[in-house]
Amino acid sequence: MAEQEWMSEVRAKVGREYGRVYAWDEVNAPMIRQWCEVMGVDNPLYTDADYAATTEFGGIVAPPAMLQAWCLEGLHANNYAPGSTDENPYEVLKTMEAHGMPSVVAVNSDLAFERYVKLGEKLYYTTKLEAIGEEKTTALGTGFFVTLIMSFFSQKPEGDEKVGQLTFRVFKFRAANVPTAAKADDKDSAPAVHKIKRPKPGMSDDTRFYWEGANAGKLMIQRCTCCSTLRHPPAPVCIKCHSFDWDTVQASGKGSVYSFVVMHYPEVPPFDYPNPVGLIELDEGVRIIAGLVGVKRDQIKIGQRVQVEFQSFDDGELILPMFRPVAA
Template sequence: MSEVRGMVGREYGRVYAWDQVNEPMIRQWCEVMGVSNPLYTDAAYAATTEHGGIVAPPAMLQAWCLEGLHMNNYPPGSTTENPYEVLKLMEGQGYASVVAVNSDLSFERYVKPGERLYYTTRLDAVGEQKTTALGTGFFVTLVMSFFSEKPMGDEKVGSLLFRVFKFRPANLANPVKPVEEGNAAAALPKYKRPRPGISDDTRFFWEGVDAGQLRIQRCKGCGSLRHPPGPVCSSCHSFEWDYVEAAGTGQLYSFVVMHYPEVPPFDYPNPVGLIELDEGVRLIAGLVGVKRDEIRIGQRVKVEFQTFDDGLTLPMFRPLEP
């Protein structure tokens, strides 16, 4: 890993945005994300604010400099350096698997239509070796700094921290030693499903699951239903809430099929659905009783409660028809 650690601190060149910050893209992003703040889309309203006009949503920062549909298709003038070369180098050392990716956006100010952005990348850190149930590896942190081009000197407008855990799977890092046939079962580790984090805001939900009920949080102020549960209503900002018991039926709004990395004790391929309940809220849950090529958007589904390991009960959803 000496070559890997020697790369820490390396700076990579600029990656430009294809287009200036513009109102059509802002409007489309807000529509897709369900953002209705008039500061981003209503020119008349935005003109009355301290900004004097429309600004882009801060969370949209990374979107301006993405390459588009085709991989690595960046605008002229962008660097041809690969800021992720350290990950390729680690893969050559056997750390080929990825898990625990996270990213944190931070913002210096709003950006406005007409600005042209770019970012540079710095390999910020390669952590100490960590051993987990999945395997042994290293946390790698990269920081992308975003700038707006200015005649008097470019101005930093935000940054993105990207951290990934590159690891060597446990079965490769620690090969199982041969055992006698009679002791083979005892030699295999017994993995359990991770238990949910439970707080004062979510305890009612998991108590309901244990009781065979699908409970949805309801605001006492305006009656809005919300999931996942939280301390305050996003509609009327009331802190008072109770819950209703959902019928447990709905439709499949969207889904993914997890193939890799394989995390015990889940079975793969592992279909996970975004369920739109008949009550109007959506939740994420595992899909059961259906094959990959049988999954259809809009399929009617119904909840069923399955128990795993030492009494861990989870809501799963099964299609009501083929």
Template sequence: MIGRQYGRIYAWDKVNEAMVRQWCEIMGVENPLYTDADYAATTEYGQLVAPPAMLQSWCLAGFGDKILAPGSTTENPYGVLEILEKNGYPAVVAVNSNLTFDRYITMGEKLYYTTVLDSISEEKTTALGTGFFVTLKMTYFSEKTNGEADEKVGDMMFRVIKFKPAQRPEQTAPAKEAPARKRPKPGISDDNRFFWEGFGEQELRIQHCISCDKLQHPPAPVCMHCHSFELDYQVASGKGELYSFVIMHYPHVAPFDSPNPIGLIELEEGVRIPAGLIGVEEGVAPKIGQKVQVEYHTFDGELTLPQFRLVPTKES
């Protein structure tokens, strides 16, 4: 198979400004030659060009690595790797990826590349294991439509090792018991300290504006209604109704129960607060508007939080 040349793999899109701009944003490249058309017009190129390092990205396959652009070859340039895998060399690690560029690529060009299986080494043993170094060479072209020959614009040498992992002696370390997970503690600031400290006193404290006599939640440094800084709190009754809810089944997050019902409670006082729900029967969904009553539960011997118990619908 060495020396075999594989057919063309085309780019899905012509070289275009949108993909160049997005690539530059992600890579942190700020060269105006790539994104500022007015600046590029003053340079020797006279127009926007694509960053050379984008060469490989233009011809990448679609999501899943096997969705090639129309017109591309159906041959698999990496077929030799599949053969090695079937013969007992399952692992692969990239070793080299060297790009060379013949010139800048301009907007509107349509690219493709061809691949040659350049070499396969003798079997070698490395720290990773025993296997073969496989080297492929890709040559990139700009396709011409005016009868001219397609123009070579760059090359890439790509090398991997396809290997049988080395056997490492088993280490029998004593099993460590995983520490028990605790409930995460809330972020407490001067603006919300009264709210969290209230639970230790079995109080549901809701922020109150002295100036306009309105309540708000969550706590904030300023009244959301009148922008006053004159704030205190009032103790709510702890009664309300279920405004909305979600029951978390997955992922399982310690130390929370699974399933984990969370409700958005509309208090009698008119504000809403999210909290855990208790009294939810397995397989029976809570009902919107169902009455609830606050209870205070202490976790890990130090963290007291409010949870709301559903009042059975026949009593609500």
């Protein structure tokens, strides 16, 4: 099938390198320590200055897997450090969306490292549109594989030095088996409307009680019958006493926001964006991941009190527990 004419505009951008995105801060020990705490990394090379001084590096270095974190925009979307480019390296994806390819799925992401980065270094990255494959038809639909490469550099007086590279590939496509609207001059045909549904959760013998409870408007939590430990997500064995015996209790549905993220991109139907998702600490002591409703991005606060609210999707086919802020 002949490629769409608009793809020539997209392909003309292959090889383009977008401007620099700078890190807000130099590589520093507090951020390394916090990252290691969150990720559960206890290598003394990253946090123990005395130990690190005895190694070949002569001091603390940053975990290689932390490379991308240095140049992230922070809590607010697109809030990049001064001097960063305002170019959008994902502009080709927006063009594809405008021409009927709204769906996207990440195919692979490869992070490679040239060397460790040390305290005091200032990093930045550039993004290159590396390739756009030929049109492909998969089980998901028909579209194109798009590959971008982010190259990370350390600023040096004698010349900037490459320290790592992230290769990111996505499949941008038109979903399979989506009916198209009838032509305007086809008076005998009514437009066919296809509504994309939310993906249904996986269900097993360990989790069935949870989703059946949601269908009944109840927030159910798994409990060990030997030591009474509550646990979520559900599991076949107790994390405390290793018993296989369990039952369930109904939670009050009250809790507080322990942490949260706000999804902005890629925009995947049928979700609304920005899409806030919270890690909720229930009053019973367990934490649960769920969508946040009835609150704007700049109104979400850590520690904010919330209450469960069961919402129906896809004409009642799916019931999900969501959480809405309540007055203090």
